[in-house]
Amino acid sequence: MNTADSHNHLHFRDYRGDREGVLDRACAAGVARMLLVGIDGEDSREAVEVAGTRTGLYASIGIHPQNAGVFSPRDVFSLEGLAARGKVVAVGETGFDLYRTPQSEALQKELFEAHISLARKLSLPLVIHDRDAHAQTLEVLDRCDAWQLGGVFHCYSGDVRMASRILEKGFYLSVPGVVTYKKAEVLREVVRLCPAPSLLAETDAPFLSPAPYRGKRNEPAYMIRTVEEMARIKGVSPEAMGEQVLENFDRLFLSKKRENEGKMEAC
Secondary structure, eight states: OOEEEEEEOTTSGGGTTTHHHHHHHHHHHTEEEEEEEOSSHHHHHHHHHHHTTSTTEEEEEOOOGGGBTTBOHHHHHGGGGGGGSTTEEEEEEEEEETTTOGGGHHHHHHHHHHHHHHHHHHTOOEEEEEESOHHHHHHHHHHTTOGGGOEEETTOOOOHHHHHHHHHTTOEEEEOGGGGSTTOHHHHHHHHHSOGGGEEEOOOTTSOOOTTSTTSOOOGGGHHHHHHHHHHHHTSOHHHHHHHHHHHHIIIIIHHHHHHHOSOOOO
16 A cells, blocks of 8 residues: 555654654655654644655654744744755644633734745645634634645544535644544544545544554554555545545646656655
């Protein structure tokens, strides 16, 4: 199987002792592309640096909404310099987290709007974090005319109705290991009804390990279980689902790079 992990944090300290082994296992499992996603200024720099160590690794630069109040829109704009490095293919993760940090909603909105401005300046897609904030997230995307930038709702947690609206706008939905959990009926229904060309898959490593690894540190090699579950839901082979996810990853994040650099390399 060949596939892609659209969202992880392999640059976190969780992997400092065995990152090379984690990457080797991912490649052996067929995970040909991986997006390392930054959550603040220094963390984004580390994501870019790790992405630069291998082919098939890319980075997204951003400040997580939970960090609103610690960082300002000015800090978001300061990330622009990182984009000069060829491995930066997206802006985020950005959006709202009203589950863990509801008290900073106004500040989260300011950060989100700054990310949209940065993405527009850099002509890069957005990586959206939306937790317990569906209405707020859609309102900002509508008001800022940000749909035209393209992007993905990472770790999608909405229902089918919301998914339909997002897909109409041309954004992608990324499916985490949660889809393998027994109580994830709504997410499985979203996968069933969503056109395959609009689906991505992710680990969000080190979080959200799929069954049977739930409770353990997640890593990209485990996302094969997620792709297999997506394939079962869609009624296709795991190989076909994996290739579709890889194609979708390339279309969203790498189409402009492919035009400039030719065929993309795997890890």
